[in-house]
Amino acid sequence: MDKTKQFEALVHILWDQEEKQYLVHVPRQTVSKVSVHAELKNEMDPSRYVHVMDIHSHNNMPAQFSAIDDQDEKATRLYAVIGRLDQYWPAISVRLSNGGKYMDVPPRTVFAGYGQPSFPGEWEKNICKSPQRRRQKNLRLYLQRSGGGKE
Ligand SMILES: [Zn+2]
Numbered sequence: 001m002d003k004t005k006q007f008e009a010l011v012h013i014l015w016d017q018e019e020k021q022y023l024v025h026v027p028r029q030t031v032s033k034v035s036v037h038a039e040l041k042n043e044m045d046p047s048r049y050v051h052v053m054d055i056h057s058h059n060n061m062p063a064q065f066s067a068i069d070d071q072d073e074k075a076t077r078l079y080a081v082i083g084r085l086d087q088y089w090p091a092i093s094v095r096l097s098n099g100g101k102y103m104d105v106p107p108r109t110v111f112a113g114y115g116q117p118s119f120p121g122e123w124e125k126n127i128c129k130s131p132q133r134r135r136q137k138n139l140r141l142y143l144q145r146s147g148g149g150k151e
Contacts, residue, residue, distance in 0.1 A: 058083035
Protein backbone atom coordinates (compact mmCIF):
# COMPACT_ATOMS: atom_id res chain seq x y z
CA MET A 1 0.00 0.00 0.00
CA ASP A 2 1.04 3.55 -0.61
CA LYS A 3 2.17 4.74 2.79
CA THR A 4 1.67 8.43 1.96
CA LYS A 5 -2.08 8.40 1.26
CA GLN A 6 -5.00 8.56 3.66
CA PHE A 7 -7.47 5.72 3.99
CA GLU A 8 -9.57 4.21 6.71
CA ALA A 9 -8.98 0.62 7.79
CA LEU A 10 -10.53 -1.87 10.22
CA VAL A 11 -9.17 -4.54 12.53
CA HIS A 12 -10.93 -6.99 14.80
CA ILE A 13 -9.64 -7.85 18.26
CA LEU A 14 -10.45 -11.45 19.14
CA TRP A 15 -10.05 -13.45 22.33
CA ASP A 16 -8.70 -16.93 21.64
CA GLN A 17 -10.41 -19.14 24.21
CA GLU A 18 -7.95 -22.01 23.62
CA GLU A 19 -4.66 -20.10 23.70
CA LYS A 20 -5.98 -17.59 26.26
CA GLN A 21 -4.70 -14.56 24.40
CA TYR A 22 -5.93 -11.67 22.28
CA LEU A 23 -5.14 -11.49 18.62
CA VAL A 24 -5.58 -8.93 15.90
CA HIS A 25 -7.49 -10.05 12.79
CA VAL A 26 -7.65 -7.95 9.61
CA PRO A 27 -10.80 -8.87 7.68
CA ARG A 28 -10.81 -8.53 3.90
CA GLN A 29 -11.94 -4.98 3.30
CA THR A 30 -12.32 -2.27 0.70
CA VAL A 31 -11.21 1.12 1.95
CA SER A 32 -11.49 4.76 0.98
CA LYS A 33 -10.67 8.00 2.74
CA VAL A 34 -14.07 8.02 4.44
CA SER A 35 -15.22 4.42 4.59
CA VAL A 36 -14.37 0.78 5.19
CA HIS A 37 -16.43 -2.09 3.83
CA ALA A 38 -15.37 -5.37 5.42
CA GLU A 39 -16.27 -8.83 4.20
CA LEU A 40 -17.54 -10.72 7.22
CA LYS A 41 -17.80 -14.14 5.60
CA ASN A 42 -15.02 -16.60 6.38
CA GLU A 43 -14.52 -15.06 9.78
CA MET A 44 -12.61 -16.74 12.56
CA ASP A 45 -14.37 -19.68 14.20
CA PRO A 46 -16.81 -18.12 16.70
CA SER A 47 -16.79 -21.24 18.87
CA ARG A 48 -13.10 -20.53 19.59
CA TYR A 49 -12.71 -16.77 19.12
CA VAL A 50 -14.74 -14.14 20.98
CA HIS A 51 -15.07 -10.96 18.94
CA VAL A 52 -14.15 -8.41 21.63
CA MET A 53 -13.52 -5.17 19.78
CA ASP A 54 -13.46 -3.44 16.40
CA ILE A 55 -10.92 -0.71 15.78
CA HIS A 56 -11.09 1.52 12.73
CA SER A 57 -9.11 4.53 11.68
CA HIS A 58 -10.23 8.00 10.69
CA ASN A 59 -6.86 8.82 9.12
CA ASN A 60 -6.21 12.52 9.81
CA MET A 61 -9.78 13.29 10.94
CA PRO A 62 -10.89 13.46 14.58
CA ALA A 63 -11.40 10.27 16.58
CA GLN A 64 -15.15 10.80 16.81
CA PHE A 65 -17.72 8.15 16.01
CA SER A 66 -19.71 9.21 12.95
CA ALA A 67 -23.38 8.71 12.13
CA ILE A 68 -22.26 5.89 9.82
CA ASP A 69 -20.35 4.34 12.70
CA ASP A 70 -23.54 4.52 14.78
CA GLN A 71 -25.38 2.63 12.04
CA ASP A 72 -22.65 -0.01 11.71
CA GLU A 73 -21.66 -0.60 15.33
CA LYS A 74 -24.69 -2.41 16.72
CA ALA A 75 -23.07 -5.60 17.98
CA THR A 76 -22.31 -6.01 21.67
CA ARG A 77 -18.58 -5.34 21.92
CA LEU A 78 -16.05 -2.56 22.31
CA TYR A 79 -15.49 -0.16 19.43
CA ALA A 80 -12.51 2.14 19.04
CA VAL A 81 -11.80 4.80 16.48
CA ILE A 82 -8.33 6.23 15.99
CA GLY A 83 -7.92 9.60 14.32
CA ARG A 84 -5.31 12.28 13.79
CA LEU A 85 -2.89 9.68 12.49
CA ASP A 86 -1.00 12.52 10.86
CA GLN A 87 -0.02 13.69 14.35
CA TYR A 88 2.74 12.30 16.52
CA TRP A 89 0.13 11.20 19.10
CA PRO A 90 -3.03 9.91 17.46
CA ALA A 91 -6.42 10.50 19.09
CA ILE A 92 -8.38 7.50 20.36
CA SER A 93 -12.02 7.15 21.35
CA VAL A 94 -13.51 3.97 22.76
CA ARG A 95 -17.09 3.02 23.47
CA LEU A 96 -19.01 -0.01 24.58
CA SER A 97 -21.99 -1.00 22.48
CA ASN A 98 -24.71 -3.09 24.00
CA GLY A 99 -26.92 -3.86 21.06
CA GLY A 100 -26.46 -0.31 19.72
CA LYS A 101 -26.71 1.55 23.03
CA TYR A 102 -23.37 3.23 23.70
CA MET A 103 -21.27 4.08 26.71
CA ASP A 104 -17.96 5.95 26.39
CA VAL A 105 -14.95 4.13 27.83
CA PRO A 106 -11.65 5.85 28.73
CA PRO A 107 -9.09 4.53 26.20
CA ARG A 108 -6.50 3.91 28.92
CA THR A 109 -8.78 1.25 30.40
CA VAL A 110 -8.53 -0.70 27.12
CA PHE A 111 -5.06 0.07 25.72
CA ALA A 112 -2.10 -0.65 27.95
CA GLY A 113 0.44 1.16 25.80
CA TYR A 114 1.72 1.65 22.31
CA GLY A 115 5.00 -0.23 22.53
CA GLN A 116 7.13 -0.50 19.42
CA PRO A 117 5.45 0.95 16.32
CA SER A 118 5.36 -2.14 14.15
CA PHE A 119 2.91 -4.68 12.79
CA PRO A 120 3.07 -7.81 10.65
CA GLY A 121 3.29 -6.92 6.95
CA GLU A 122 0.76 -9.61 6.04
CA TRP A 123 -2.02 -7.54 7.63
CA GLU A 124 -1.91 -5.24 4.62
CA LYS A 125 -2.64 -7.98 2.07
CA ASN A 126 -6.35 -7.96 3.00
CA ILE A 127 -6.79 -4.22 2.45
CA CYS A 128 -7.82 -3.20 -1.07
CA LYS A 129 -8.31 0.25 -2.52
CA SER A 130 -11.87 1.36 -3.18
CA PRO A 131 -12.30 1.80 -6.95
CA GLN A 132 -13.98 5.20 -6.40
CA ARG A 133 -10.99 6.66 -4.64
CA ARG A 134 -7.35 6.26 -5.35
CA ARG A 135 -6.07 7.90 -2.20
CA GLN A 136 -4.88 5.47 0.37
CA LYS A 137 -3.53 5.56 3.89
CA ASN A 138 -1.31 3.07 5.54
CA LEU A 139 -2.91 2.09 8.81
CA ARG A 140 -0.49 2.32 11.64
CA LEU A 141 -2.08 1.00 14.77
CA TYR A 142 0.54 0.82 17.41
CA LEU A 143 -1.01 -2.14 19.09
CA GLN A 144 0.71 -4.88 20.85
CA ARG A 145 -0.64 -8.28 21.47
CA SER A 146 -1.69 -8.34 25.06
CA GLY A 147 0.59 -11.21 25.88
CA GLY A 148 -2.18 -13.55 26.91
CA GLY A 149 -3.49 -12.03 30.09
CA LYS A 150 -5.45 -14.34 32.34
CA GLU A 151 -7.94 -11.89 33.78
ZN1 LIG B 1 -15.75 5.96 11.68
